[in-house]
Amino acid sequence: MTRAEFIARLKDGLVGLPTATATDIIADYETHFDDGLAAGRTEAEVAAALGDPVRLARELKAEAGILRWHQEKNPSAAAGAVFAVLGLGAIDILILLPIAMGVVGTIFGFFIAAIALFIGGGVVMVAGPFAGFPGGPFAAILMGLGMMAGSVFIGALLTIVTIWLVNATVWYARLHYRLLKPALEPQAQAAVQSATPAPGASA
Amino acid sequence: MPETIEIQLKKGALGLCVLALLNQADSYAYEIASRLSDAIGMGEGTIYPLMRRMQSDGLVETYLVESSAGPSRKYYRLTDAGRGALAAQSAEWTTFTQAVDAILANDAAAKEGAAQ
Numbered sequence: 001m002t003r004a005e006f007i008a009r010l011k012d013g014l015v016g017l018p019t020a021t022a023t024d025i026i027a028d029y030e031t032h033f034d035d036g037l038a039a040g041r042t043e044a045e046v047a048a049a050l051g052d053p054v055r056l057a058r059e060l061k062a063e064a065g066i067l068r069w070h071q072e073k074n075p076s077a078a079a080g081a082v083f084a085v086l087g088l089g090a091i092d093i094l095i096l097l098p099i100a101m102g103v104v105g106t107i108f109g110f111f112i113a114a115i116a117l118f119i120g121g122g123v124v125m126v127a128g129p130f131a132g133f134p135g136g137p138f139a140a141i142l143m144g145l146g147m148m149a150g151s152v153f154i155g156a157l158l159t160i161v162t163i164w165l166v167n168a169t170v171w172y173a174r175l176h177y178r179l180l181k182p183a184l185e186p187q188a189q190a191a192v193q194s195a196t197p198a199p200g201a202s203a
Numbered sequence: 204m205p206e207t208i209e210i211q212l213k214k215g216a217l218g219l220c221v222l223a224l225l226n227q228a229d230s231y232a233y234e235i236a237s238r239l240s241d242a243i244g245m246g247e248g249t250i251y252p253l254m255r256r257m258q259s260d261g262l263v264e265t266y267l268v269e270s271s272a273g274p275s276r277k278y279y280r281l282t283d284a285g286r287g288a289l290a291a292q293s294a295e296w297t298t299f300t301q302a303v304d305a306i307l308a309n310d311a312a313a314k315e316g317a318a319q
Contacts, residue, residue, distance in 0.1 A: 028277075031277075049247045060255065
């Protein structure tokens with residue numbers, strides 16, 4: 001594989017990442033080729049020693065997704081991290097999907113319930129005093145405030161659980177990618193390694 | 204399957220080796236990759252996803268060094284968390300290898316005993 005081929009395949013694999021991140025990654029590998037050539041190796045030797053660009057791209061994409069999730073805890077970063085680690089193929093989607101659907105559905109349901117409770121609390125607080133609420137207007141205001149506070153509490157709790165779930169998925173996928181995947185593809189890796197010139201052979 | 208266990212061991216040890224190298228001196232990716240691939244025979248490309256992972260975990264940080272020839276070079280150095288991880292992981296590594304060595308030594312002794 002030539003340098004241009006390697007970089008092209010890597011670029012293809014990195015589609016979907018922010019341009020700045022992809023450029024940064026490509027620059028790393030371009031520097032690696034520069035250094036390798038300066039050390040007297042051929043493009044083919046450097047490319048062979050680097051390994052499969054498609055596989056590297058998958059791993060880099062997952063790392064970038066996880067980094068973004070660490071930096072900005074928002075729903076889009078969470079989805080990005082989860083989909084990127086799913087892309088590693090370390091988690092069997094067919095086994096995970098029914099469980100994930102149930103968990104995501106439950107969390108979503110609770111979120112909707114929390115929002116409804118918040119709105120309901122608002123209505124009780126504002127409309128209660130004028131609608132002859134049992135216990136008088138003051139009780140109605142207090143009850144509305146209580147419902148709203150309760151919904152905020154549920155929402156906060158759900159957010160913590162969701163963040164924890166995303167972190168657990170990322171942790172699990174990383175562990176399995178590192179331990180399981182290499183074991184499943186020993187031939188591919190062994191082929192890459194045997195293509196690498198023996199250390200000191202060129203010296 | 205000797206290949207499988209070899210690759211798993213290397214992949215697990217790679218992070219520890221990078222921490223140890225950076226503890227000796229700050230370095231750049233090509234140097235780390237070539238030293239490690241000479242020593243433990245890993246694919247050199249693996250170093251970049253690993254460095255990014257260690258960076259996002261806060262174990263290493265990067266800085267740029269101006270170079271006389273060509274563009275400035277990205278160097279890696281250990282953070283305090285990285286030094287902590289190195290201490291913890293080398294302790295784990297020593298315990299683990301000692302346990303495996305002890306079992307292998309027993310096994311060899313048993314075989315010698317059976318042969319006699």
